[in-house]
Amino acid sequence: MVNSEKITKIVLISVSLLIIVIAGGMVFSLFGGAIPSFKEFGLKFIVSNNWNPTEGKENYGALPFITGTLLTSVLALIIALPLSFSTSLFLGEYYRNKRISKIIGTMVDLLAGIPSIVYGLWGFYVLRPFLVSLGAPNQGFGVFTASIILAIMIIPYATSLSNEIIAMVPSDLKEAAYSLGATRLEVVLNVTVPAARSGVVAGYILAFGRALGETMAVTMLIGNSNLVPKGLFATGNSMASLIANQFGEADGLKLSSLIAIGLILFILTGIINAIGKFIIKKME
Amino acid sequence: MKKMKLFVPVLLFLFVMASCQSSNKSKESTEAGSTKKVALTAAGATFPMPFYNMVFKNYTSETGTLLTYGGIGSGGGIRSLTDKVVDFGATDAYLSDDKLAEMPGEVVHIPTCMGAVVIAYNLPGVDGLKLSDVLLEKIFLGEITKWNDPALKANNPGLALPDKDITVVYRSDGSGTTYIFSDFMSKISQKWADNLGTGKSLNWPAGIGAKGNPGVAGTISATEGTIGYIGSEYSFAMSIQTAKVQNSAGNYIDPSIESISASAQGELPADTRIMLTNSDDPESYPISGFTWIILYKEQAYDGRTPEQAKATVEFLNWLISADAQAVAPKVHYAPLPAKAVETAKQILKSVTYEGKPILK
Numbered sequence: 354m355v356n357s358e359k360i361t362k363i364v365l366i367s368v369s370l371l372i373i374v375i376a377g378g379m380v381f382s383l384f385g386g387a388i389p390s391f392k393e394f395g396l397k398f399i400v401s402n403n404w405n406p407t408e409g410k411e412n413y414g415a416l417p418f419i420t421g422t423l424l425t426s427v428l429a430l431i432i433a434l435p436l437s438f439s440t441s442l443f444l445g446e447y448y449r450n451k452r453i454s455k456i457i458g459t460m461v462d463l464l465a466g467i468p469s470i471v472y473g474l475w476g477f478y479v480l481r482p483f484l485v486s487l488g489a490p491n492q493g494f495g496v497f498t499a500s501i502i503l504a505i506m507i508i509p510y511a512t513s514l515s516n517e518i519i520a521m522v523p524s525d526l527k528e529a530a531y532s533l534g535a536t537r538l539e540v541v542l543n544v545t546v547p548a549a550r551s552g553v554v555a556g557y558i559l560a561f562g563r564a565l566g567e568t569m570a571v572t573m574l575i576g577n578s579n580l581v582p583k584g585l586f587a588t589g590n591s592m593a594s595l596i597a598n599q600f601g602e603a604d605g606l607k608l609s610s611l612i613a614i615g616l617i618l619f620i621l622t623g624i625i626n627a628i629g630k631f632i633i634k635k636m637e
Numbered sequence: 638m639k640k641m642k643l644f645v646p647v648l649l650f651l652f653v654m655a656s657c658q659s660s661n662k663s664k665e666s667t668e669a670g671s672t673k674k675v676a677l678t679a680a681g682a683t684f685p686m687p688f689y690n691m692v693f694k695n696y697t698s699e700t701g702t703l704l705t706y707g708g709i710g711s712g713g714g715i716r717s718l719t720d721k722v723v724d725f726g727a728t729d730a731y732l733s734d735d736k737l738a739e740m741p742g743e744v745v746h747i748p749t750c751m752g753a754v755v756i757a758y759n760l761p762g763v764d765g766l767k768l769s770d771v772l773l774e775k776i777f778l779g780e781i782t783k784w785n786d787p788a789l790k791a792n793n794p795g796l797a798l799p800d801k802d803i804t805v806v807y808r809s810d811g812s813g814t815t816y817i818f819s820d821f822m823s824k825i826s827q828k829w830a831d832n833l834g835t836g837k838s839l840n841w842p843a844g845i846g847a848k849g850n851p852g853v854a855g856t857i858s859a860t861e862g863t864i865g866y867i868g869s870e871y872s873f874a875m876s877i878q879t880a881k882v883q884n885s886a887g888n889y890i891d892p893s894i895e896s897i898s899a900s901a902q903g904e905l906p907a908d909t910r911i912m913l914t915n916s917d918d919p920e921s922y923p924i925s926g927f928t929w930i931i932l933y934k935e936q937a938y939d940g941r942t943p944e945q946a947k948a949t950v951e952f953l954n955w956l957i958s959a960d961a962q963a964v965a966p967k968v969h970y971a972p973l974p975a976k977a978v979e980t981a982k983q984i985l986k987s988v989t990y991e992g993k994p995i996l997k
Contacts, residue, residue, distance in 0.1 A: 407836035492804045492860050494845045577809035577846030602712030602811025
């Protein structure tokens with residue numbers, strides 16, 4: 354009895370330690386790989402908008418990709434916010450446990466299971482021509498198109514978490530509000546949403562993190578031009594998409610610069626998570 | 638609690654099973670190795686991949702030598718050879734003198750076939766577009782932005798060019814195809830040479846990027862008004878329109894096996910390191926090039942066996958033979974000219990194992 358307890362403990366501890374070692378090793382190798390690039394360009398690497406891989410003229414700056422990543426992710430979040438918030442209220446409050454909400458809930462979860470390459474294909478062959486017919490420039494490639502696809506991709510992440518939290522708000526609270534004469538809308542706005550807000554915010558942070566790292570669907574639609582986007586409809590590139598595109602042929606300084614961009618993406622994701630945790634704590 | 642008790646043995650059991658299986662596998666593979674079947678690994682350029690896929694398979698079925706090729710790009714091929722993880726690499730851009738000096742051993746180049754980089758575009762009903770030096774420069778630098786630009790119209794009388802935006806599509810990943818194209822552009826345009834230069838990836842001023850030859854070809858075929866450069870086989874396979882390109886004699890030439898071959902009529906250096914773009918021959922297609930396989934001159938390294946070295950050189954010797962070269966036109970590559978085969982043979986004869994030549 355005691356023995357099996359011990360074994361279980363040891364197994365669990367060593368597996369958890371292994372994960373820490375793996376994560377630490379990744380940070381370590383990212384740092385190591387990025388050193389030559391930071392040595393060459395210093396902090397200018399982050400603020401320079403020049404990405405020139407031609408031999409003899411090599412010069413690398415991450416600004417176009419940092420702006421591209423942040424712009425598409427923030428825009429995606431803004432587009433996804435009203436859609437997923439309404440959906441989660443519908444599923445978790447208004448039509449809770451009804452058949453229609455089960456069907457819609459399943460559909461939303463299904464969205465999360467679609468591989469990103471399929472989103473990319475749909476965006477490339479369906480959404481992009483549609484936007485072109487509405488007059489979008491650059492054959493429909495650009496930040497805006499990529500953001501729409503990203504928004505659709507992150508909706509299930511934001512929805513299913515906040516939907517569950519909203520459904521979990523104790524009915525005592527709501528009934529108390531009703532007994533005081535509140536209307537349904539007042540109950541939702543003054544009781545349900547405030548009680549569920551930390552969970553709802555957590556859902557959106559999860560969704561935002563997913564948007565930051567998305568690679569395949571973005572690279573198929575953003576246009577992959579290594580310039581700071583000049584507007585919402587301009588082409589650009591994101592950090593993850595640049596790495597996916599260029600690592601294969603890269604060596605020397607270029608490889609180091611790509612690893613440095615990977616490190617920046619890693620740190621950025623960390624910062625976003627920390628901010629999210631901070632907000633959640635404040636709200637509780 | 639009961640569940641926990643069960644959980645641990647089950648986990649252990651799975652571990653043991655997994656390790657058993659992997660040790661079984663490794664045993665099998667060593668047994669396969671001892672039956673004298675040599676396996677060769679190669680990686681590199683995607684440009685000649687349709688040709689390599691075909692001939693590698695033929696060779697395996699004829700001789701039993703197992704061949705695997707990874708299309709990871711020219712740069713990746715060079716790096717794999719540097720790291721000594723492949724028996725030979727493949728590249729569309731030859732190694733510069735600096736790069737050769739950096740390699741851990743002496744490296745030789747074996748040309749394997751010739752191909753063209755075509756200017757592919759998508760304008761339904763507009764066939765046989767002719768592009769001069771100046772037009773190519775202005776389109777790819779983003780200075781001409783409309784298909785019905787007066788300069789384009791003047792060069793193509795009789796073609797109904799539409800009032801549409803031109804969208805340039807280029808490679809977003811590093812590529813030998815880009816290298817050949819930019820080498821040609823640098824030769825015909827001073828402005829290009831000054832601003833973009835020659836390289837496997839460039840700092841493009843206009844247009845959109847797509848990944849790999851298949852990515853650029855797919856984007857062009859799906860989008861009206863686009864223009865870009867791709868390996869010729871990709872445009873033939875997807876039946877995308879290609880432009881006639883003006884060569885240095887002033888003639889507008891379609892990419893074809895004959896016009897690609899014509900570009901290699903000049904002298905060839907002893908190490909075959911030469912770019913064939915912008916050839917003097919009046920019949921030549923000007924964006925043509927060799928593609929090479931690279932390997933170490935001394936094959937005894939990293940514990941490679943004499944069998945492995947012998948298989949490598951024998952395969953390459955077969956690859957430049959008439960048998961293998963006859964396959965090239967089927968996938969729209971031009972076979973090597975006779976003198977290139979002769980030069981390549983001399984180079985192969987210089988490859989050694991522990992100082993002794995492998996090929997007699």
